[in-house]
Amino acid sequence: MKVISADHAVAHGVRLARAEVIPAFPITPQTLIVELISEFINDGELDAEFMPVESEHSAMSAAIGASAGGARAFTATSSQGLALMHEMLYAAPQNRLPVVMANVNRSLGAASGIWLEYNDSMPERESGWLQVYIEDNQEALDMIIQAYRIAEDRSVMLPVMVCLDGFVLSHTVERVDLPSQEAVDSFLPKFRPLNVLDPEDPKFINPVTPPEFTMEMRYQLDRAMEGSREIIQKVDGEYAKVTGNRYGGLFDLYNMEGAETALVTLGTATSTAKVVVDRLREKGKKVGLVKLRFVRPFPARELLEATRELKALGVFDRSISFNGFGPVFTEVRNALHSVTYPITNHIAGLGGRDITFEQVMHMFDIVRKSAEGEGTRECTWHGLRGAME
Amino acid sequence: MYEIRFHGRGGQGAVMAAQALAEAAVLEGYYAQAFPYFGAERRGAPVRAFARIDETKISLKSQIYEPDILVILDESLLEIEPVAEGLKSEGSAVINSEKKPEEIDLGVEVQCAAVDATTVALETIKAPIVNTSILGAFAKIQDFVPLESILNAIMNRFGEKLGHQAGVMNTSAAKLAYDRAVVGRTRGTRELVRKKEWLPPWNEIPPGTALAPVNVGGVDIGPGSAWQNFTGTWRTSSPRYIKEKCIRCLRCWFSCPEGCIERQDDDYEKWDYRYCKGCGICAEVCPVQAIEMVRGVMEW
Numbered sequence: 235m236k237v238i239s240a241d242h243a244v245a246h247g248v249r250l251a252r253a254e255v256i257p258a259f260p261i262t263p264q265t266l267i268v269e270l271i272s273e274f275i276n277d278g279e280l281d282a283e284f285m286p287v288e289s290e291h292s293a294m295s296a297a298i299g300a301s302a303g304g305a306r307a308f309t310a311t312s313s314q315g316l317a318l319m320h321e322m323l324y325a326a327p328q329n330r331l332p333v334v335m336a337n338v339n340r341s342l343g344a345a346s347g348i349w350l351e352y353n354d355s356m357p358e359r360e361s362g363w364l365q366v367y368i369e370d371n372q373e374a375l376d377m378i379i380q381a382y383r384i385a386e387d388r389s390v391m392l393p394v395m396v397c398l399d400g401f402v403l404s405h406t407v408e409r410v411d412l413p414s415q416e417a418v419d420s421f422l423p424k425f426r427p428l429n430v431l432d433p434e435d436p437k438f439i440n441p442v443t444p445p446e447f448t449m450e451m452r453y454q455l456d457r458a459m460e461g462s463r464e465i466i467q468k469v470d471g472e473y474a475k476v477t478g479n480r481y482g483g484l485f486d487l488y489n490m491e492g493a494e495t496a497l498v499t500l501g502t503a504t505s506t507a508k509v510v511v512d513r514l515r516e517k518g519k520k521v522g523l524v525k526l527r528f529v530r531p532f533p534a535r536e537l538l539e540a541t542r543e544l545k546a547l548g549v550f551d552r553s554i555s556f557n558g559f560g561p562v563f564t565e566v567r568n569a570l571h572s573v574t575y576p577i578t579n580h581i582a583g584l585g586g587r588d589i590t591f592e593q594v595m596h597m598f599d600i601v602r603k604s605a606e607g608e609g610t611r612e613c614t615w616h617g618l619r620g621a622m623e
Numbered sequence: 624m625y626e627i628r629f630h631g632r633g634g635q636g637a638v639m640a641a642q643a644l645a646e647a648a649v650l651e652g653y654y655a656q657a658f659p660y661f662g663a664e665r666r667g668a669p670v671r672a673f674a675r676i677d678e679t680k681i682s683l684k685s686q687i688y689e690p691d692i693l694v695i696l697d698e699s700l701l702e703i704e705p706v707a708e709g710l711k712s713e714g715s716a717v718i719n720s721e722k723k724p725e726e727i728d729l730g731v732e733v734q735c736a737a738v739d740a741t742t743v744a745l746e747t748i749k750a751p752i753v754n755t756s757i758l759g760a761f762a763k764i765q766d767f768v769p770l771e772s773i774l775n776a777i778m779n780r781f782g783e784k785l786g787h788q789a790g791v792m793n794t795s796a797a798k799l800a801y802d803r804a805v806v807g808r809t810r811g812t813r814e815l816v817r818k819k820e821w822l823p824p825w826n827e828i829p830p831g832t833a834l835a836p837v838n839v840g841g842v843d844i845g846p847g848s849a850w851q852n853f854t855g856t857w858r859t860s861s862p863r864y865i866k867e868k869c870i871r872c873l874r875c876w877f878s879c880p881e882g883c884i885e886r887q888d889d890d891y892e893k894w895d896y897r898y899c900k901g902c903g904i905c906a907e908v909c910p911v912q913a914i915e916m917v918r919g920v921m922e923w
Contacts, residue, residue, distance in 0.1 A: 237646040237655070344832050348661065402684055406658035407642045409649050505682040590685045620824020 235411050240374040240403035241266035243410050244310065244336045244396070247378030249280045250418040253308040253334075254425075257285035257296035261315040262348050263400040264338040268310055290315040294322035294335075301331035302439055304430040306382065309333070312400060313340035313354045320358070326393040327362025327455055329440055330428050332385030333393040334378065335363075339501070339552075340400040341585050349586020350400040352501070353553040356529075356561045358395065362455055364462060365530040367500040368398040371408040376479050379413075383422050383469045390462045391428055392455075399502045401586065413477045421476045459531050466528060484533035486525040487540060489515055493522030495601045496541065497548040498566055500526040503582070503589050507550075510594040521598055526562065534569035541570065546605035547577045548597050554581055559613055576604040579613035593617050624677040625767065626687045630706050631696030632857060634666040636754030639780065640694065641672035643758060647768050647776035648676040656681050667857030667900045669700055676767070694761060695719060696740070696753050698727075699856060699920065705815035707731045716809060717760045719753050724807030732811035736764040738804040741859070741918075747796035748789075751859050755781070755793040759800030770801050849898070858901025861921040866891060868913035875905035875914060896922035 238246070244267045248256070256275075258268040274280040283300075287293045290311050297307040311319060316337055326333050341351030359365060364384065368374050374396070381394040398404060429437060443451065467483040474480035488504075489511050490496060499507045504525045514521045524540060526533075541547055547570070551560020563579035570577060580597045583589040593616040604610045615622060627644065631637030638659040645657035657674040673687045689709040695718040700706050707730040710716070715733050718724075719740035727737060740756035748755070755777050762770035774794045782790030821842045834845035843851040871890040881900060885893040906914040 235649070237642070237649050346832075401661050402658070405661070406656055406684075407645055408656045408681075409654060502684040505684045508682045588686045590688075591683070618825060619822060620826050 235409060237407050238371065238410050239266060239405055239407050240368070240371040240398050241338065241405070242270050243371040243375035244378055244398070245270035245274065246410075246412055247375040248308050249274050250375075250413065250415060251308075251334075251379050251382045251422055252280070252306065252419075253282055253382075254305040255283045255285065255297070255300035255307045256309065257287045257293045257300070257307075258309050259287055259290050259293045259311070259315060261290070261312045261340075263340060263404040264310045264312040264315070264336065266404065267336055267338070271308075290318040291322055294319040294326075294333075297333045297335070298322060298325050298329070298331055299431075301326070301333050301427070302329065302429070302431045304425070304427045304432075306386075306425040307331075307333045308335070308378075310336040310338065312338045313342050313348075316354045316358065317342055320361075323358060323361045323363060325440065328451060330391040330458075331393060332382070332391055332425075334381045334385055334396065335393065336374075336378065336396045336398065338400045338404045339397055345585060347585055348400070350402055351553055351584050351586065352397075352551075352561075355395060355397045356553050359530050359561070362392065362459070363530065364390075364392055364394040364459070364466075364528065366394065366396055366528050367526065368396060368403065369502060369504045369525065371403065371406070371410045372479065373481060374398050374403065375410055375412070376473065376477065376481070379418055379422060380469050380473050382425075383473075384462065384465055386425055387462075387465045387469075388426075390458055390465050392458055392462065397501070402502045417476045421473060463531050463533065463536075466531075481527065482525070484528045484531070484536055485540070486527065488523040488525060490522035490524065490540065492520055494520040494545045495547070495598065495605050496522040496524055496544055497550060497580070497594075497597055497601060498524045498526050498537075498562065499550040500529070500562065501552065503550055503552065503594070506589055506591060507594045507597075510591060510598060513595075514598060519598075519602075521602075529562065529565065532565050532569065534565075537566065537569050538572070542573070544573075544575055546575050546601050548580050548601040548604075549577065550580050550582065550597065552581075552583050554584065563613070576610070578604050578610060580616055581613065582616040587617055589617070624675060624681070624683075625692065625765075626690045627674040627676070627692045627694060628687045628690035629672040629674070629694045629696065630700050630704075631670055631672070631754075632666075632700070632859075633668045633670050634752070635696045636752050637670050637672045637694075637696055640696070640754035640758055641674045643755070643773070643776045643780050644674050644761065644768065645676070646780060647758075647772040648674075650772045650775055651768055653678060653767070654680050660686060666902070667854070667859075669704060669857075690714060692716065692761075692765065693729075694757055696757055697859075698722075701729070701813070703818070703856060705730070705817055707813075708815050708817075715764050717757060717764055717804075718809075719757055723805050724809050727809045728811070728813040729809040730811055730813035730815045731809070733809055734764060734806065735809045736760045736804040736806050738800045740800055743796055743800045743803065747799055748792045755796045756800035759797030759802075760804035762797075762801050763804045763806055770797070773797060853897045855897045855899050856920055858899060858920055860901045860903065860916045860918050861896065862894060862899065862901070862903070862905050862914050863917050863921070863923055864892060864894060865913045865915065868911050870911055870913070872910065874908045874910065878904050878908045880904065894922070 470483040641657035645655035648655035724735035740753040
């Protein structure tokens with residue numbers, strides 16, 4: 235047991251997963267991760283190559299190269315760093331290179347800042363990476379280990395981005411239980427790459443691909459992403475067998491039994507929302523919570539199943555698509571296009587603004603009103619100064 | 624659930640204090656979390672950190688607005704921000720002060736442990752880093768996290784990060800502060816007023832991010848706002864100039880990172896105490912000891 239930050243929990247996860255190559259470039263609030271990893275390597279606690287590269291573009295390039303060379307690769311970044319990686323991000327999925335990366339969410343400027351917003355990782359939903367959002371420090375550690383198992387599954391072979399809230403998680407210390415190395419070794423077998431760049435056995439990786447092939451390769455990738463849903467569920471169950479920690483896979487349900495209204499949240503907003511749900515349940519209100527974990531693959535069918543009986547649903551977003559809605563809302567409404575109840579969007583916490591108990595209570599209040607047929611906005615900004623138009 | 628809010632200045636170790644307290648609570652069998660509020664990180668700037676302690680797993684992740692316990696690492700903060708804002712009336716406080724609780728006007732009348740943590744820190748760890756001293760005093764105001772666990776947590780955290788000797792010195796700081804802390808009741812006459820800030824509604828913020836030097840409702844914003852915002856109160860010690868010793872070599876003038884030393888026509892110096900942070904670099908570079916650092920926010 236340790237009392238550590240989520241950044242340090244991630245570093246312990248990387249150590250326990252026995253990552254072999256870690257190219258990285260520092261950026262707040264991610265830096266604590268690679269600092270601790272470099273200490274592990276220096277102290278002989280992790281047998282890996284640490285590559286202090288000159289930019290995030292190079293960090294991702296080196297991680298992809300290492301993975302193509304048959305090594306288990308890890309890197310971490312935030313915000314502008316992820317944006318600088320954008321070009322290279324696309325090389326990992328189509329080449330079926332299961333790199334794992336921690337993205338400590340931080341708003342992408344301008345408006346420039348170091349604080350939490352999901353506008354760095356949300357645009358990368360289309361890159362072919364799996365994307366999972368984390369609620370607490372224990373989950374951060376456990377998810378790094380799970381991420382390798384999912385990414386390296388023969389039927390998946392795709393990279394995974396583990397997203398965690400900047401500062402609210404990255405710099406918050408909590409009690410974290412470290413699984414034993416034996417337990418992790420029994421859960422996570424050695425990395426078996428599909429193809430290895432090996433001078434003794436020459437191959438061409440990532441050649442120019444003419445129109446005769448690209449569509450088929452894209453469909454293959456789309457199917458692999460689709461198939462990863464099942465692997466995510468399976469891996470969650472198997473991890474629970476080894477450590478006792480279970481997270482629900484694609485998403486988790488909180489007090490959804492008999493719920494009439496509910497909120498979909500992701501990241502640390504989930505934690506505060508749980509307290510609000512508890513309070514409302516004490517008062518006899520039939521409310522529940524869907525803790526969304528994976529945004530890629532998006533659990534459309536499973537979500538429809540879990541929310542079918544509701545009378546109204548709210549969707550929380552920590553970024554905005556500048557078309558009146560946030561990206562998670564667009565995903566959820568697309569998944570639930572067949573339902574007849576109202577679905578509202580709730581934007582909060584942009585640029586690191588604190589999400590308070592009262593704000594989440596207000597979200598539930600709007601969802602209740604929408605269920606009762608009262609006129610509500612489709613999208614409400616919570617904690618905004620000044621009246622909405 | 625206990626909610627604790629720490630108020631300090633960058634460099635005093637408020638964040639480490641909150642983390643060590645969380646660890647001490649975990650050692651006692653509680654669940655705990657600790658986190659900082661990150662602003663622009665500068666030595667001497669007011670900082671806040673938070674800790675929650677509970678018997679069950681803590682879900683709440685928001686900042687703390689109505690603390691049960693307030694930990695104040697720097698008494699001078701009382702003059703520049705409403706430190707005790709939201710403190711529960713049945714709550715308590717721990718403060719780094721030379722005064723007795725009865726002499727401290729916190730703005731809320733509560734149980735309080737007061738200790739001159741700066742002196743304790745200077746005696747034990749030879750630096751004005753008061754985080755471990757203040758935790759010793761914390762042990763005197765409540766009984767759910769006893770001194771022993773606090774000492775163990777300090778040893779774990781500081782020992783692991785800075786070496787065994789640092790762990791020993793910091794635990795001795797906490798012990799000494801525990802012994803010296805005086806418990807009493809604070810006064811509550813001070814008005815807790817927030818400094819006037821420019822926080823307009825969305826439709827009154829000029830489009831774009833460019834900020835011209837302007838004054839809105841008595842608040843300076845944009846470039847030049849430092850004309851209103853004196854940062855000299857951040858210092859814990861002040862440079863005293865002994866002109867008779869000065870050889871006019873200008874090293875201090877050249878080295879001041881804040882540009883607070885004014886070169887006079889005759890090459891003697893003058894200090895701008897409105898912005899001096901008391902970093903002590905001028906005293907350090909002076910070859911003839913013509914500058915000495917004196918504790919407190921002083922000017923000559």
